[in-house]
Amino acid sequence: MELVADPDNKAIFIPSIRCPYSQISMKPDDQRLYRLIAQRDFIAGEILYSNESLTIPANYSIIIEVNGKRHWWIDDMTYMVNKGGGKKEFFYFDSFLQHSCNPNTLKVYHSENFYDVVAIKDIRVGEELTSYLDNRKDDTTVDT
Numbered sequence: 546m547e548l549v550a551d552p553d554n555k556a557i558f559i560p561s562i563r564c565p566y567s568q569i570s571m572k573p574d575d576q577r578l579y580r581l582i583a584q585r586d587f588i589a590g591e592i593l594y595s596n597e598s599l600t601i602p603a604n605y606s607i608i609i610e611v612n613g614k615r616h617w618w619i620d621d622m623t624y625m626v627n628k629g630g631g632k633k634e635f636f637y638f639d640s641f642l643q644h645s646c647n648p649n650t651l652k653v654y655h656s657e658n659f660y661d662v663v664a665i666k667d668i669r670v671g672e673e674l675t676s677y678l679d680n681r682k683d684d685t686t687v688d689t
Contacts, residue, residue, distance in 0.1 A: 555605040562609045564638045566594045569674065571611070571641060579611060579641040581674040587664040593650060593674070598658045599635045600628060607635055634658070645675035652676060 564571045564581065571579045587593055601607070607619040619625065624640040625633045636642070639662070642650070649668050654660045668674070 555602070556608055557601060557605055558608045558610075559635075559637070560610045561613060562611050562638050569594060571638060581639070581642050583668050583670055583672050583674060585670050587668040589664050589666050591664045593662045593664060593668075595659070595661045596636060596639045598639075598660070599637065600632050600658060601635065603627070603631045603633050605633075642674055642676050644677065646677070648675045648677050650674050650676045 568584050568587075570582050570584050572582050573579055583593075607625075609617050609619060611617065619635065619640070621627075621633060625635050628634050642662070649664060649666050649672070650662050651665045652660045653663050662674075662676070
């Protein structure tokens with residue numbers, strides 16, 4: 546079987562995905578998925594970190610290197626958000642922020658791709674960080 550280049554199949558390689566903040570770590574779980582873990586306590590309303598996402602055409606794929614160890618094809622359904630209009634959004638290290646219907650963080654957007662991640666309830670050291678997938682239209686409030 547001969548492999549033929551497909552001009553509609555585009556890939557972006559992103560080397561060295563790491564969490565740049567000492568108060569958050571990326572840790573693998575039993576299923577070799579990464580989770581974001583608090584390295585200190587946070588109080589409700591506190592900004593945990595700021596980040597900027599990458600918007601790419603929907604027909605592109607992303608391949609990453611995590612902590613210098615492995616290359617992955619990123620699963621669109623798990624690690625990206627469909628923005629509509631033929632585009633999707635990738636959040637770099639923040640793509641490993643796991644979904645929860647009862648999240649402890651919220652993304653507060655300042656522009657199309659720049660946002661802060663804010664604690665919406667108290668978070669203890671060692672606790673996994675979770676978020677609703679895309680809360681730009683969410684009415685989630687911060688517990689105070």
